[in-house]
Amino acid sequence: MCGIIALWRARSGGAATIIDRMTPALRHRGPDSSSSWVDASDSLALGHRRLAIIDPTPDGIQPMISASGRYRIIFNGEFYNFRAVRRELEQLGHGVNSASDTAVALACFDAWGVERALQRLSGMFALAVWDAQMNRLVIARDRIGEKPLYYGWVHGDFVAASELKAFRAHPAWTGVVDPDALSLYVRNNYVPAPYAIYQGIQKLLPGTYTSISRRDVLAGQVPAPTPFWSLATVAIAGSSEIIADDQQAESLVDQKLRHIVGEQMIADVPVGCLLSGGVDSSIVAAIMQQISDRPIQTFTIQFDERAYDESPFAQAVASHLGTDHTTFLLTAEEGMRIIPELPTIYDEPFADSSQVPTVAVSRLARQAVTVCLTGDGGDEVFAGYNRHVELQKIWRRLGWIPFAGRRLVSRGLQALPIGPIDEALRRRKYGVLGDQVQKLGYILGERTLEDMYVRLAVHMSDPGALLMQAGHGIDILHDRRRWPIGLQGMQRILWLESVTSLPDDMLVKVDRASMSASLEMRSPLLDHRLIELAWRLPLQQKIRGGRGKYILRRVLNRYVPSSLIDRPKMGFAVPIDAWLRGPLRDWAEDLLDDQTVRAAGFYNPIAVRSMWNEHLTGRRKWQQQIWGILMFHAWLRAERE
Secondary structure, three states: OEEEEEEEOOOOOOHHHHHHHHHHHHHHHOEOEEEEEEOOOOOEEEEEEEOOOOOOOHHHOOOEEOOOOOEEEEEEEEEOOHHHHHHHHHHOOOOOOOOOHHHHHHHHHHHHOHHHHHHHOOEEEEEEEEEOOOOEEEEEEOOOOOOOOEEEEEOOEEEEEOOHHHHHOOOOOOOOEOHHHHHHHHHHOOOOOOEOOEOOEEEOOOOEEEEEEHHHHHHOOOOOOEEOOOHHHHHHHHOOOOOOOHHHHHHHHHHHHHHHHHHHOOOOOOEEEEOOOOHHHHHHHHHHHHHOOOOOEEEEEEEOOHHHOOHHHHHHHHHHHOOEEEEEEEOHHHHHHHHHHHHHHHOOOOOOOOHHHHHHHHHHHHOOOOEEEOOOOHHHHHOOOHHHHHHHHHHHHHOOOOHHHHHHHHHHHHHOOHHHHHHHHHHOOOOOOHHHHHHHHHHHOOOOHHHHHHHHHOOOOOHHHOEOOOOOOOOHHHOHHHOOOOOOHHHHHHHHHHHOHHHHHHHHHHHHHHHHOOOEEEOHHHOHHHHHHHOOOOHHHOOEOOEOOHHHHHHHOOOOOHHHOOOOOOOOOOOHHHHHHOOOHHHHHHHHOHHHHHHHOOEOHHHHHHHHHHHHHOOOOOHHHHHHHHHHHHHHHHHHO
């Protein structure tokens, strides 16, 4: 795991000085060493910060050059199948300069060219490759979007880097907030690719690459990215290769997972596993422990509030597997110590409140290991979220009602005061259901199952209700022209999740949190070979009996008794609702002060105050929307200091 920077200036001179200034900004991504390469004209430079995982010797230092001398690479991530590919290359007569996966990638480029090599290599990566023969710079990002790559222009210089911190270190940097990106942030609580929060900067889409020539640099234009892998193509192709037999599907998923987990355990540094006690993390930990000849190290977070605390379940699974388990108590006070660091960690506005425990557990794990495997992605790949089941139920029961009737009911439910509803339900011992009533009100007014999902997925359907001036950005969720024609209903929803919230929310959360602690996270359930297999499974092998992840549960039962796993899904979240009304209230009041919001010039202070008051009184549950407002203004304050 590393931090990378590529710089190409339109004029000769100065690249060496600038790259030396920018590279230290990514030290947290690679604390072990720093190095760079500059071409003879001093206009092209590659910078690298290294977190040594495989081949920690000097032979693994980047930028690294291929045996032919044609390619020079900077690379963030891991190629998990590098040993198998290395054997194939050696049989073809291609030498490999070091024991690292980076050297194998370069040999692949020599053997097959960049695009074919990307298709042959399995892993998570963001990279920049200088092709000396073609005089072009190629940048590429992994299929699912596990590793970040920003690119764009700074005062005429082309820059590509792992994080925006590197751009801000450029001596000519002047960051201007993009109103289109801000509107999408208000809608989603994250900035979706290809947008970035700054004008002139973009995120490279997952599964794509682009080549930049000197002519492009002089013109100030980057060619449109080209896909080397497409989830839509995989999903549609999978529908013609369905694995209908449950036993066969179970065996194939088990075999594939064992192979992938085995590859991802390869490292020359200590490796552990994040364990929540749920299906996804438990199956990864179980396979790791079966492969390992000693107890693996597992880590989990504990909360004071029982409704959010999964630590007893994680402990039960750890005890059954015999892992070396560590639990960390995350109190509101500890969370408050982390929150001021979030704007720096996440680099652009980002408001998934589970970022707080993700930072905490990353720091916990880094005390013992350098690499951690996780269960991330299982919900998207195998349909594991509660909404997958509940949306189908709602559509079956209410979809037959004429749209006009459903819309009328929707408006009535949205007008109900949530706080009094919850209080009445508590008195009758029905629990807290007001939030669910409000969500039901939102989605009943939509025409199709997919529209229901989109409405449920966004936090603010109308960004103009909060912003002084809304932009016109549009993301994949709202651009039906980008939806695959060959998918319908829940299959299309699973595709949408995998190309929106998965790369732009969950994987951003995990990458920035772990990298802030110099910890490498690996996600076996997001290996593209498992994803391709999962799309060959019919929907009933994912959702059955009112539960998701049917096949994955069957596989897990081979390793862990179902009694340790069968429980309602909790998710990795913090009690942000209670925290905002309690220990975080003073901090929130400071950022939401009318004068502060008005001076910032982006949000409407009247709308913000109204939302905050409704949340404090319990009339509405606005915690996610308010968290988004808070994270933006905390980021803006950090930017302007």
